Amino acid sequence: MNGAILAVGNELVQGRVFNTNSFLAARELLLHGYEVREILTVPDDLSLIEARLRDFLSRYLFCLVSGGLGPTTDDITNEAVARALGKPLVTNEEMVRRIKERERAQNLPHNPLRLRMAELPEGARLLTNTRAMAGYYLEFEGKLLFCLPGVPQEFEYLLKKKVLPLLEEKLPAGVVVISRLYKIFGLREADINLKLKDLEKMPEVTIGYYPVLPEIHVSVLVKASSKERAEEVFSQIDETIQAAFGPYIFGLEEDLLEAVIGRLLVERKETLAVAESCTGGLIASRITRVPGSSAYFERGVVTYSNEAKKELLGVPEEILATYGAVSEPVALAMAEGVRRLSRTDYGLSVTGIAGPTGGTPEKPVGTVWIGFSCKEATVARCFRFPGDRHLVQDYAAGTALDWLRRYLHYGTLVPGYQFAC
């Protein structure tokens, strides 16, 4: 089942607004077994939109249009669709009613321009039955044409709630799709790739590798003609991936590392405090983005100066003087100190050189000591992370968080990681 996506808007061809709608639609259509053959963006130009629509409707079974449905004079999608289909514009009374109702409900002065949104190509059927939201579809010579508003929230809502169900009802894809996104921490993309190379050869399988550094996300898509075959292939792949990367997989789909840790801490009724130097609050910030984190996060300290390390964490002056702030004894003292002073179950610490300055031949930029303290022990390891300041900070924060996850989930006191010294 082939289709095309057409996005309308001057702001899109001018590179002023990112065309996220088309990306989202392409992804969702793929996951539902539909093939998108072309994604086109054009300005608010009546004859160009008309010509491209006519072409797409002659080639493909469905077409998804976004943008140009609003009340202002540069909104011309309705007229372009009518011309492309050779149909007149007709007043949609239901839409008129909803527009007037909203004007009343929101106490807006009546604006006749708004009624332009109700002038739709003959045969158009509104996509929503409750909201005064633009968006309709048309059946035309066995093909489906969807027109959606460009506002991303409305586009996404209609795509998922209306367009995909209608497509599946009227133009069933005839294939079964199973997809899963695996989120991996602590392995290199190339090493992951190597272990999955043979799976990629299966005709039903598409594997994608997305470095969202410091994480690697692996997407698996299985497309088969029957549910049985799709499930059979998928379970084979899932087993291979779990066996190859088990403890390195911190989550699936929308999971965030910090939310996974949060769930584990809540389950265990345990608490956490963090002491950060070169990550500068990034770990605390990630943890506290998660709703409900106050149940397990007690405090964080960003001890950028040596004074702060002494005053807030009780790091002894002597070890700072003898070993320097970026050292094993300081990482140990920070992790142990923050856990003891905050009376939590776990303490994490990070001290390092994020750059761009501050490196030395013995401790180049990217050198980071991470400390982990729990009832059982306090340990620290040295890492040398690649990249610029932000990437070093991201690697350090991710490694500290994942270390805690590995302990909570597997009881591993010192997990093996890439970039360990």
Place this chain on the structure above:
Amino acid sequence: MNGAILAVGNELVQGRVFNTNSFLAARELLLHGYEVREILTVPDDLSLIEARLRDFLSRYLFCLVSGGLGPTTDDITNEAVARALGKPLVTNEEMVRRIKERERAQNLPHNPLRLRMAELPEGARLLTNTRAMAGYYLEFEGKLLFCLPGVPQEFEYLLKKKVLPLLEEKLPAGVVVISRLYKIFGLREADINLKLKDLEKMPEVTIGYYPVLPEIHVSVLVKASSKERAEEVFSQIDETIQAAFGPYIFGLEEDLLEAVIGRLLVERKETLAVAESCTGGLIASRITRVPGSSAYFERGVVTYSNEAKKELLGVPEEILATYGAVSEPVALAMAEGVRRLSRTDYGLSVTGIAGPTGGTPEKPVGTVWIGFSCKEATVARCFRFPGDRHLVQDYAAGTALDWLRRYLHYGTLVPGYQFAC
């Protein structure tokens, strides 16, 4: 001067990889006075690419193609271009030499597939003269066709260093463009819009509004036939914007609020410490993303629990018990406490209810007290920010940072802000 952009790649039409190249090209072409009429994405399909290329070359003066130039068999752009132009593929000896040279330099085994990258449409001229990087252009009936690799770093390099200069040499846009991005904090988009409405009517001017909440970014583009006219129009607009929003403009173009503050603190040789509750380290993290922040950032504390507020900041038990953690006395005590204990020039504090839970009728979700402490005084103000947990955190962190900027730049002890209670 009209053109089109064609991006080739299965991963793009499948929504697996974001098409950032086309977005970047559209934006850069606009800023150089060129108009992009169509941005099309297609899969690795020879006849489709050929058909679309032929169409674009018949309609437009230039066409920019990205992707499909690599060594593997699914890289078919060279062949599609040759077919669309009706020209043969010819071995480019210079490219052969570079490929072999790189194999030697990197000690790679010779792989004959790599030589596919040297089979180019007759008339193709390489874009680089040093690197073994794909990328060429062709002149065809007075039109320009550019073929660039899909790798974003290479695409961006060739676009900026080669494509735009070649376009300006061979197809001068004939217009002068001046652009500026203004970054505003503390005003609503609609209020900004209202004051600029008249400017938008000028034919040479395009104004775009981009809420990057909590900031509003305003882009101004002036396009005129002469440098004098462009400068005249631009200076009129710049004056209007400066007069209307002066102190609310925290920066231009790539400026970040936290970096602007950093520059001001370095100039004044002053220092900062922060005490965060509901922002959870976000302020500290933003400050320490900036290289060189250790010169002025002394420490941060994330006092999520009441114990941490007492132990790390000396907030008295009585005021926590009497007024609650989200209150004026606590915000004052936190700001004053962190400044005193860290012996810095400035202290910032945030305590509030980011949600989704924890709100009460008197202090609903979004209620945030922000404190500011300097030599002159310690003050605090209440805000009620809209949105979900992340947006409340972002508004709170942005407002605290901007408050410091307003003091450093203008000496304003308590600036007026939207969402103040």
